[in-house]
Amino acid sequence: MILAACNEKQPISLDTVKAERGELTETVTATGTIESVTQVDVGTQVTGIIDKLYVDYNSVVTKGQLIAEIEKTLLQSDLTSAEANVESARLTYEYNLTNYQRDKALHDKQLISDYEFQTSQKDLEVSKTAYDKAKADRVRAAKNLNYAEIYSPIDGIVISREVEVGQTVVSNMNVANLYTIADLDNMQVIGNVDEADIGQVKVGQAVTFSVDAYSDELFEGHVTQVRLNPTTESNVVTYEVVVAAPNPEHKLIPGLTANLTIYVMREKDVLLLPTKAFTFQPESNDDKNLPQPQGSATDIKLEKNQKCVWVVNDGLLIPTAVTTGASNGMKTEVTGGISDGTVVAVDYTAAMPAGIKPNDEQSPFAPQPPGRNKKK
Structure with missing residues (x-):
């Protein structure tokens, strides 16, 4: 039975794709820490005893609001x-x-x-x-x-309280801190981008990120700053990238770890083809069910930014020059030469006979090991 299976001719099919419009993206990943854009340590400039505290942890305060008094x-x-x-x-x-x-x-x-x-x-x-x-x-x-009367300098939320009523605060060279107030409406992520990727990151690029606290939710932002001062740790060089992150629901809080995806390229509504379509080469065969090549790719004069693809039309493979644009390695933008819906050849596929487990992929027209096609 195995011999019979080995003698069977493997059915061959042609893989094709349609040129369709979509979004072409290329990303850089990084990790970072969430911070508030505006965070103020509120202190006192005089020495005395804390008489009254009007706010506590998580209190919402407005600019100019009385939050504490010293005796x-x-x-x-x-x-x-x-x-x-x-x-x-x-x-x-x-x-x-x-x-x-x-x-x-x-x-x-x-x-x-x-x-x-x-x-x-x-x-x-x-x-x-x-x-x-x-x-x-x-x-x-x-x-x-x-x-002696301490007021909030910004609109925000109290995220830290350092003193208790009755405690003595001493003002010397350093201001004695009472509260830390942060504006949670506008957060930022300080991401650490590898030196190999930092050249692609630019101000204004879109960013999405997730945090473990809300693992099923994706947050959005954009790059506002690429800092040039490197950080070296264990011989790994990274650069800080600042990402603005609006936070109207106050889900993001300072200190959370964020997993960033920076879109260094994002082209919307462009005509796309798989990149491997540009390396496809038709092979002559006697299978009448397969489209046969008509002409040769060498007959086409390719100009700058042009490549050859094989268009499937009326049972024929026709070499066609197309103008290409941006690419992310997997897909490539096509700016001219074909239109939406054009069918393009990508690869040949050989179905394995029953009972034979597939090994390494190879062209169905490649030479077979000895004994595969011997007639008995």
């Missing part, structure tokens, strides 16, 4: 003292100004010595400086009192 007793006392110092300095300044004006008139009439006049002039200048300093101290004290 004001000492700050109010500092302001009252500064105002008193201003009043004292003002009185001293006005007194010395009156003395100076009187002494100047006497000095002009040479009724007092130069020393007495210069002393009066010096007292006026010193009191004026003290008055100016007192006013500046009052401004600082008033500002510090205002700093």
Whole structure:
């Protein structure tokens, strides 16, 4: 039975495709981390005890909203003292100004010595400086009192709270942080693209990405920045790519890992053929059920960006020159030479006889191993 099967002639068919319009894409993949575009650490510029906290984790806040207060007793006392110092300095300044004006008139009439006049002039200048300093101290004290009330600088959501009511915060070289507020309406993904692919990535390209938190949902964005500073880890060089990601439903949160697909080429509604159609070569055979080649590809003069395909028409294989465009390796854009629906040959296929398992693919017209076609 096996011999009989081996003696049977393998049926051969011609694989064809229709030229159809579709979308031609080429992508680069990467992984990244989701961040908010605007994220602010809200702190205090004065030292004191936390008196009130008006918001907590996940609270929605608006710009200018009061979110915390620091105990004001000492700050109010500092302001009252500064105002008193201003009043004292003002009185001293006005007194010395009156003395100076009187002494100047006497000095002009040479009724007092130069020393007495210069002393009066010096007292006026010193009191004026003290008055100016007192006013500046009052401004600082008033500002510090205002700093006791902490307002949200942006519209957003509280994603972190660092303090408790009654806790003492100390303002020194670094601002003491109370909250972290993020704008979750506009997120971004910082993707790490391999050095082999970074040359294809450009600003404005469309991006889709998924996150494990919503594995069945695909999010969209676009490239807004390609950063030129490389990152090297374990001898692997990557570059950061920033992807804008609108987040109206607030599903995306900071810190999620994203799997990015960057569309470095995306052509819509173009005529497409499989790339392997351009390498098809017809072979002469005696099977009348197969379309036979008419003419030769060498008879066609191909111009720039042109390739030859074999069009199936009325039982014949006709070599036809087509103009090609972009390609992603699997499919190629056809810009001229054929129209929608044109049938093009792709490959020959030989059906394996029953009981014989297929091995490596080969042309049905390739030489057979010895013994396959011997007549008994």
